[in-house]
Amino acid sequence: MVLERDPALEVVDMPINMGPQHPSTHGVFRMVLVVNGEKIVDLVPHIGYMHRGGEKLMEAMDFRQGIGYCDRTEYLAQFSAELAYCLAVERLMDLQVPERAEYIRVILTEMNRLSSHFMFAGAFGVDAGVFATSFTYAFPQREFLQEVFEEVSGDRLMYAYFRVGGLAWEVPDNFVQRVHEVLVHSAQGLKDIDDLLTKNEIFMARCQNIGNFSADQAIAYGLSGPMLRASGVPWDLRKDEPYSVYDRFNFEIPVGNYGDVYDRYLVRMEEMRQSISIIEQALEQLPPDGPIVPEKMPRRLRTPPGEVYAKVEAPRGEWGVYLVSKGGDKPYRLKMRSPSFCNLSALRDMTIGQYLADAVMILGSMDIVLCDVDR
Amino acid sequence: MLGILRSMGVTAKVMLTRKPVTIQYPEVHREIPNRDRAFPILIWDEEKDEPFCTGCHACERACPVECMTVVMKDNPRHATGESKRRKIIDEFWIDYGRCMRCNICVEVCNFEAIGMNNTWAGHELSRYDRSQLVFDLDQLLSQSKAGKVEPGLRA
Amino acid sequence: MMLLAAPSIDMPGWLASIIGLVAITLVMTVGVAYATWYERKIIARMQLRLGPTRVGPFGLLQPIADMVKLLVKEDLRPATADPVAFELAVFAIFIPAFIAFVAVPFTSDWLISPLPLSLVYLLAISGLSFIGFLMAGWGSDNKYALLGGMRAAAQLISYEIPLILAMIGVVMVTASADVYQIILFQDRIPLIALQPLGFLIFLTASIAEVERPPFDIPTGESEVAGGVFIEFSGIRWSMFQLTSYVNMYVFALLGAFVFLGGWEWPFGRDIGWGYQLLLTVVKMSLFIFFYLWIRASFPRMRVDQLMSYAWKVLIPFALLQIFLNGLFIVYDAPGVVLAAASAAGAAALAYLAFRSVRRGEPRKPLRMVPVRATGAPARSAT
Numbered sequence: 001m002v003l004e005r006d007p008a009l010e011v012v013d014m015p016i017n018m019g020p021q022h023p024s025t026h027g028v029f030r031m032v033l034v035v036n037g038e039k040i041v042d043l044v045p046h047i048g049y050m051h052r053g054g055e056k057l058m059e060a061m062d063f064r065q066g067i068g069y070c071d072r073t074e075y076l077a078q079f080s081a082e083l084a085y086c087l088a089v090e091r092l093m094d095l096q097v098p099e100r101a102e103y104i105r106v107i108l109t110e111m112n113r114l115s116s117h118f119m120f121a122g123a124f125g126v127d128a129g130v131f132a133t134s135f136t137y138a139f140p141q142r143e144f145l146q147e148v149f150e151e152v153s154g155d156r157l158m159y160a161y162f163r164v165g166g167l168a169w170e171v172p173d174n175f176v177q178r179v180h181e182v183l184v185h186s187a188q189g190l191k192d193i194d195d196l197l198t199k200n201e202i203f204m205a206r207c208q209n210i211g212n213f214s215a216d217q218a219i220a221y222g223l224s225g226p227m228l229r230a231s232g233v234p235w236d237l238r239k240d241e242p243y244s245v246y247d248r249f250n251f252e253i254p255v256g257n258y259g260d261v262y263d264r265y266l267v268r269m270e271e272m273r274q275s276i277s278i279i280e281q282a283l284e285q286l287p288p289d290g291p292i293v294p295e296k297m298p299r300r301l302r303t304p305p306g307e308v309y310a311k312v313e314a315p316r317g318e319w320g321v322y323l324v325s326k327g328g329d330k331p332y333r334l335k336m337r338s339p340s341f342c343n344l345s346a347l348r349d350m351t352i353g354q355y356l357a358d359a360v361m362i363l364g365s366m367d368i369v370l371c372d373v374d375r
Numbered sequence: 376m377l378g379i380l381r382s383m384g385v386t387a388k389v390m391l392t393r394k395p396v397t398i399q400y401p402e403v404h405r406e407i408p409n410r411d412r413a414f415p416i417l418i419w420d421e422e423k424d425e426p427f428c429t430g431c432h433a434c435e436r437a438c439p440v441e442c443m444t445v446v447m448k449d450n451p452r453h454a455t456g457e458s459k460r461r462k463i464i465d466e467f468w469i470d471y472g473r474c475m476r477c478n479i480c481v482e483v484c485n486f487e488a489i490g491m492n493n494t495w496a497g498h499e500l501s502r503y504d505r506s507q508l509v510f511d512l513d514q515l516l517s518q519s520k521a522g523k524v525e526p527g528l529r530a
Numbered sequence: 531m532m533l534l535a536a537p538s539i540d541m542p543g544w545l546a547s548i549i550g551l552v553a554i555t556l557v558m559t560v561g562v563a564y565a566t567w568y569e570r571k572i573i574a575r576m577q578l579r580l581g582p583t584r585v586g587p588f589g590l591l592q593p594i595a596d597m598v599k600l601l602v603k604e605d606l607r608p609a610t611a612d613p614v615a616f617e618l619a620v621f622a623i624f625i626p627a628f629i630a631f632v633a634v635p636f637t638s639d640w641l642i643s644p645l646p647l648s649l650v651y652l653l654a655i656s657g658l659s660f661i662g663f664l665m666a667g668w669g670s671d672n673k674y675a676l677l678g679g680m681r682a683a684a685q686l687i688s689y690e691i692p693l694i695l696a697m698i699g700v701v702m703v704t705a706s707a708d709v710y711q712i713i714l715f716q717d718r719i720p721l722i723a724l725q726p727l728g729f730l731i732f733l734t735a736s737i738a739e740v741e742r743p744p745f746d747i748p749t750g751e752s753e754v755a756g757g758v759f760i761e762f763s764g765i766r767w768s769m770f771q772l773t774s775y776v777n778m779y780v781f782a783l784l785g786a787f788v789f790l791g792g793w794e795w796p797f798g799r800d801i802g803w804g805y806q807l808l809l810t811v812v813k814m815s816l817f818i819f820f821y822l823w824i825r826a827s828f829p830r831m832r833v834d835q836l837m838s839y840a841w842k843v844l845i846p847f848a849l850l851q852i853f854l855n856g857l858f859i860v861y862d863a864p865g866v867v868l869a870a871a872s873a874a875g876a877a878a879l880a881y882l883a884f885r886s887v888r889r890g891e892p893r894k895p896l897r898m899v900p901v902r903a904t905g906a907p908a909r910s911a912t
Contacts, residue, residue, distance in 0.1 A: 016673050038833065065439035068477040129830025131743060133386060136577035140396045147408075154412035154491065160477045168478070172410070195385040196827070199378035201884040202744055203829045208893070239901040247905040252898040266896055285907040356677070357747075357832045376880040382827040386576040397580045 013041050016356070020049055026123065026363065027370030031347075038355050043348045047341075050374040058334045063089050063164050063301040066334070071158040073336060074372045076119055079105070079112040080314035081336075082162040087243060088310035088321040089164045092303040100290035101166035102245045107179065107282045108152070108161070109312075110275040114186055115145040116315040117268045117275075120367045121193045124265060127364035128206050134193055141189035144182045151178065164301055166293040176283055183276055190272050198269065207262035211350045211362040214259060221346040224339050225317025226267045227366065231259035237313035249281045261358075261365040268367070271315075302329050309337075316340055316367055336375055340368040404495050412476045413497025415469060415489050417512070418526070419519040425452065426516055427488030428464040434480035434489055442473035443480070467515060471500060472508040481526075490526025492518060550642045554631045562775035563593035569822050576826040596768075603764035608671050611761065615669025620762065620769045622662030627776040630655045634783055635710050637793050637806035648709045649701065652784060653694055656739060656777065660686040663748065663758050670761040678757030681833050682741065682748030688840040689738035689745075695848035696731040700788055702855040703868075709784075713792035717799075720791035724868055727851045727875040729789045731844055733820075736781040738840070740774065742821055744828040745836055778821060779814070786813035839883065847879045 018031040028049035034042040054073055058066050070081035083105060090097060097105075118138040125134025146156045152171050153161035161168050172178075197203050213223075218231040228235055234255045238246040254270035256263030303325040311320035317339025324333040343366050351359050398405055420427050430447025448465035452458040480489050491497075496518060502508055518524045567590065571581035582589025607616065633648035635641040645651055660683050667679015701707050703724060704715040712721070722729045738745040748757045759770050786792060790813045793799075793806035831839070851872060858868040 014673060016677075061439050064479060065437070065477070068439055068475055068479075125829065129743060129746070130828065131573065131825050133577050133826050136579055137389075140578060143396075150411060151408040152410070154408075154410040154478065154493075155476060158475070158477075168482070172408075192385060192389070196382050197829075200382045200828065201376070201378045202831055204378070205835055206829055206832060234897075234899045236901075239899070245905065248903045248907050250901065250903050252900050255897040255899055257894045257897070263896070270896060270898075355832060355834065357830075376884045378884070379828060383823060386823060386827045389578060390572070390576040393578055395575065395579045399583070 018359075026368060029363075029368075029370055029373075031359070031363070033351075033356065033359060035356055038357075040351055040354055040356060040359060043351050043359070045344065045347055047344070047370070047373050050370050052375070054375040055334055055336060059331055062329045063303075063331075066331075067162060068158065068160045070336075071160055072371065073338075073375055074314065074316075074319060074369055075157065076116040076369055077112055077315045077319070078157070078159050079109040079162065080312050080319050082159070083109055083244070084310050084312045084314075084319050084321045086162050086164050087312065088308050088323045089301065089303060091308045091310055092306055092323060092325060093164070093298075093301070095165050095294055095297075097166050097244075098291045098294060099245070100287045101292040103282050103286045104167060104171060104175075104292070105162060106245055107279055107286070108149070110279045110282070111145055111148065111179070111182070113275045113315045114272055115142045117272045118142050118145075118186075118189065118193075120268055120315075121197070121265075124364045124367075125193070125197055127360050128197075128203055130196070130203075134196055137189060137192045137196065141186055144185045148175075148178050148182050151175075163293070165297050166291070170292055176286065179279065179283060183279060186272075187276060190269070190276075194269060198266070204262060206357075206361060207265060207365075208260060209258070210261045210354060210358045211365065212258060212260045213346065213350055217346075217349070218259065221349075222342045223317065223346060224342065225314065226264055226271065227317065227343055227346075229254065230256035230263035230267045232257060237311060237318060241311075243310070243312060245282075248285065249278050251278050251281075261361050264365045268315075300329060302327065303331075311337065314339060316369065316372070317343060336372075338372045338375060340366070340370075340372040344368055344373055407493065407495065407498075409493060411493040411497075412478055412491040413494070414471050414474060414476060414492055414500065415480055415515075416492045416497070416518050416524060416526075417464075417467065417515040418488055418490055419516055423452075423458050423460075425450075425458060425460070426464050426512075427486050428467065429460050429462045429486055429488070430464040430467070431462075431485060433483045433485060437479050437483040439477060439479065440473045440475055442470045442475075444468040464512065467512045468509055469515060470509045472505050490519075490524070492524055493526055494518075494524055496523065547642050551632065554642070555628055558628070558631065558776060558779065559772065562772055562779065563597060565775045565779070565818065566596070566771075567593050568818070569825075572819065572822050573826045576823070600764055600768035605764045605766065606761070608761050610671045612669040612671065615665040616761075619662050619666035619669055620766045620773075622665055623659045624662075624769050624773050626655045626658040627773045627780065630780045633709065634780070635713065635787070635792075636810055637803045638799050639803060640807075641710065644710065645708065647707045649697060649707045649712070649788075652709070652780070653690075653697060656780060657686070657690050659773075659777070666758045666762070670758075672761055675758055675760050678748045678760070682758055684833070685738060685741070685745065685747060685836060685840075688837055689735045689844075692731050692840060692844035692848045693735035693739060695845065695852060696725075696728040696735065697788070699725055699728040699848070699851045699855050702852065702859060709787050713787050713794045714799075716791040716795045718795075719865070720789060720795050722789045724865055725789070725851065725855075725872055726869070727847060727854075727872040727879060729785075730876050730879060731848050731851070732785060732789065734844060735840075736785060737821060737824065738836070740777045740781055740821070742774075742778065743825045744831050746830060747833050747836060778818065782814045782817035782821070783810070785817050786810060790816070843879070843883050847875060850875055 013034045013036045016033045016035055018033060020028040020030045030046040030049070032044040032046070033040050054069060058069055061069065067082050067085060070085045071078040074081040118141045122135040122138030126132055149159055150156050152175065153159040213227070213231050215232040218228050218233060223231070232255060234253055236253045237243070239253055251274045254267045254274070256267050305325055305327045307322070307324040309320055309322045311318050318337065319339055320337030322335040322337065323331050326332045347363065347366065351362050354362065418427050430445050432445050435443045435445045444467070445464070446466040447462045450458060450460050450463035453461050476491070478491060481491060500508070567582065570592070571589070574581035582592035585591045585595045630652055632643045633645050633651050663682035663686065664679050667675045667682065700712065700721060703721065704712045706712060706715070741748055759767055762770060792813070793809045797805070797809070854868060854871050854875065857863070
């Protein structure tokens with residue numbers, strides 16, 4: 001006997017609001033999920049809670065003042081953002097950055113990649129449900145890195161240390177030794193988090209085959225960074241369009257096979273190891289002395305009219321600066337190409353068909369920074 | 376099975392062999408480096424017994440967030456020959472609530488008159504009302520006059 | 531009640547029982563408050579930090595501070611909450627947890643109510659709490675609470691079955707359903723040696739019954755932000771937290787008595803109530819430490835994985851344990867054979883449970899694409 005559904009009882013899918021204030025949305029981000037039981041049927045993301053009109057503000061800032069704002073846009077990978085901005089202006093002005101400055105820039109940017117991926121590892125474990133243990137293993141590592149950054153630039157989060165043409169001031173004398181000390185700590189911290197999470201069967205069951213994204217889909221959505229590499233596309237700007245002195249190092253790019261959440265996590269863990277290797281090579285090759293700004297450094301930074309697009313491989317993907325200048329010392333239009341924004345656009349297609357608990361894991365694996373999404 | 380045993384092994388090892396990384400603030404303060412950029416303060420010239428600052432507006436123009444207000448005046452001590460500075464600072468306000476501690480004011484100063492406070496007193500500035508975060512000339516000079524600050528990064 | 535106190539005190543049985551129950555309730559309330567302190571300190575050490583340190587020496591007054599805060603908090607109720615379900619939900623969870631202590635023998639003389647089927651009583655009472663979760667979930671008029679409530683009910687009902695089956699295995703071996711008799715049975719060997727498979731199943735199922743990580747989906751903080759009890763505040767929320775810890779105590783005690791030998795093993799019955807109580811507390815603390823250790827180490831399981839683990843893995847193995855017990859009883863084999871066979875079963879459980887994560891072909895590892903330096907270094911390595 002088949003039970004007939006009573007036509008008076010309507011069965012609807014339930015909308016659930018993971019509002020701007022939620023323990024696991026990594027910032028002020030709102031998702032409206034429509035679920036059928038436990039499976040997600042639709043997802044509508046709402047962004048814009050952190051929009052501050054950054055690109056318009058930058059039009060009123062000259063090329064030294066704007067560096068502080070780049071920090072605040074991408075607040076976990078600050079040096080990548082500063083580097084992209086400086087590269088854009090240097091290309092327009094056709095400035096040659098001295099080698100010592102380039103090497104120090106690379107060392108600091110890779111250390112910043114380490115600290116950003118530690119943040120990812122910590123937060124991702126919390127999303128998975130580990131009772132903040134991964135968080136407390138990752139954050140002391142960030143502290144060690146931030147101590148070096150504080151000794152070099154003076155600030156723990158908003159460094160404003162790169163300048164157009166090189167660096168703002170010279171690094172302290174014990175810089176090389178300090179970086180070596182910190183790398184020892186970082187390797188240990190990486191091993192701790194690895195032991196805690198990577199081979200844990202419950203973690204693997206939560207992460208594998210979730211949010212699969214094929215290489216074609218990834219390219220169609222304009223993903224970049226670890227999300228693109230986890231889907232099987234071996235594209236890394238440090239390899240394919242090298243900038244700064246990245247063409248002088250031997251390293252490896254991890255590329256995933258399945259494009260799921262576990263692959264993205266593994267890619268980031270492996271990138272941390274490769275960053276440590278790059279930093280060590282850069283420390284060996286660092287010229288012991290030399291200028292940090294070009295010889296013919298103009299007193300006032302004026303760019304010739306023109307436009308340029310400069311991009312770097314930030315920890316989250318391709319962070320780009322599109323600069324249009326009409327002469328003068330302020331940009332006419334500055335657009336920041338944010339990797340988090342483009343990665344987030346793929347959220348809906350990745351999440352439909354997954355379970356409710358997976359939505360949080362997928363969002364965590366994207367490693368978005370909301371200030372970057374909204375600028 | 377081994378994976379979860381490894382996780383449990385890591386937490387047990389941390390519990391048994393590692394020291395906690397907690398620093399018990401406020402009884403213990405962490406060492407902050409020489410170049411720390413807390414908030415800008417004005418420097419007092421001990422020899423001439425007046426501020427270095429002449430009120431030239433360079434920092435005010437360079438500030439990205441326009442947090443400073445500068446008023447200069449003729450230096451009364453120049454007429455008497457005690458000081459070489461023709462103009463001297465009359466009023467100076469910095470709104471610490473707007474300041475983004477970017478160090479640009481320090482870099483553009485022609486007289487090395489402004490520096491970043493690199494002590495804990497520069498960080499422990501909590502106030503109950505945002506209007507109390509606007510510091511005037513006496514407050515800005517107080518740390519340097521008392522000899523407590525030697526700023527790290529000079530232009 | 532069998533009271534150890536001086537035999538000159540002559541009181542009617544019901545009065546003695548009431549006094550005993552009140553005493554246990556008070557002791558347990560303080561005990562679970564300090565269980566929170568213990569948990570925070572231990573988990574903090576596992577996470578490279580200190581636990582509570584400010585309130586009182588070593589933070590020992592922290593539970594009291596928490597309790598005071600929760601008691602004076604404003605009691606918010608949603609205007610559209612179902613009046614009956616919302617009000618009574620906490621009580622429906624709170625009361626069964628404390629009633630379970632009636633049948634728990636803390637030492638050989640301290641037992642409020644000697645029941646010939648005390649094991650059945652304990653399992654039945656601890657299974658009542660799922661109604662409270664459903665009431666809280668539905669009555670809160672909140673989608674997160676509803677999801678949490680449904681998940682909680684599903685989880686609790688599912689994990690009852692392996693728990694009971696593991697206990698049936700114990701009952702078969704000891705030929706008694708009375709916890710007191712089971713403890714007396716273990717005067718030479720604890721039952722963990724004879725029933726390792728049953729022990730593993732009990733351990734897993736008890737963590738799920740108490741809703742602790744990795745089975746804390748109903749109260750999962752990062753998805754449903756508090757789950758079932760998201761709309762409860764102040765005293766009600768503290769009652770829920772208290773109940774969660776009391777449940778943990780009940781299952782820890784049950785495990786200590788049934789599998790680790792309680793106060794009987796290894797020193798026998800004649801060592802006096804002080805040492806017996808100490809043994810009980812130590813064995814219970816081992817269980818609780820294990821629960822805390824697991825909480826700090828594992829992520830949360832997703833609800834469908836949790837359910838499939840209960841139905842597809844734990845129940846067949848629990849039935850296997852019962853089957854082995856049956857063979858042991860029918861053929862009157864020595865205990866060693868049962869122990870060995872059960873240990874093999876436990877190893878098979880451990881292997882298969884985690885083998886099932888890797889279904890199909892083994893996962894391909896990451897490809898590493900090398901990047902070779904093309905530019906000349908600024909300075910070659912010395």
